[in-house]
Amino acid sequence: MIKKKVILLVIISILMIIIFFFFNLNKKNLNIKEVEKMNVELKVKINDTTYEVTLLENETTKELLKRLPLTISMNELNNNERYYYFKDKFPSNPLKVKEIKKGDIMLYGDTCLVIFYEDFETNYTYTRIGKINNPISLKENLDMAEGMVSFVKQ
Numbered sequence: 001m002i003k004k005k006v007i008l009l010v011i012i013s014i015l016m017i018i019i020f021f022f023f024n025l026n027k028k029n030l031n032i033k034e035v036e037k038m039n040v041e042l043k044v045k046i047n048d049t050t051y052e053v054t055l056l057e058n059e060t061t062k063e064l065l066k067r068l069p070l071t072i073s074m075n076e077l078n079n080n081e082r083y084y085y086f087k088d089k090f091p092s093n094p095l096k097v098k099e100i101k102k103g104d105i106m107l108y109g110d111t112c113l114v115i116f117y118e119d120f121e122t123n124y125t126y127t128r129i130g131k132i133n134n135p136i137s138l139k140e141n142l143d144m145a146e147g148m149v150s151f152v153k154q
Contacts, residue, residue: 040065081114113129
């Protein structure tokens with residue numbers, strides 16, 4: 001009787017280990033696909049400064065590119081970001097990003113485009129779109145332009 005319980009416990013433990021590794025392997029594969037870079041040049045113009053953007057390969061980014069050229073007025077939030085809500089939804093794949101870097105461009109939910117101009121940690125989920133390559137004076141330019149941002153595909 002004790003032998004059967006030990007064997008059953010070993011089998012259950014092995015199955016749990018297999019399930020754990022399978023889940024983590026699939027999760028890593030999703031993240032690898034999420035960070036593949038696109039071979040498309042995007043420029044973001046704020047005030048009199050033009051920034052180059054490195055785009056990530058995903059459905060959200062592809063949908064944003066279909067909507068270009070685009071000039072929007074982005075609102076201030078939390079002294080670390082500018083955001084804009086679209087009327088139409090984007091495809092999204094939100095993930096816990098944990099850390100936001102100055103210059104990150106992301107989608108919050110499925111309609112809110114966000115440009116971050118400060119580094120910070122977060123528990124929110126976002127779909128990554130890309131990153132402004134050299135975000136020097138990003139906050140200052142956003143403030144001087146009163147949030148007016150143009151996106152142009154090159």
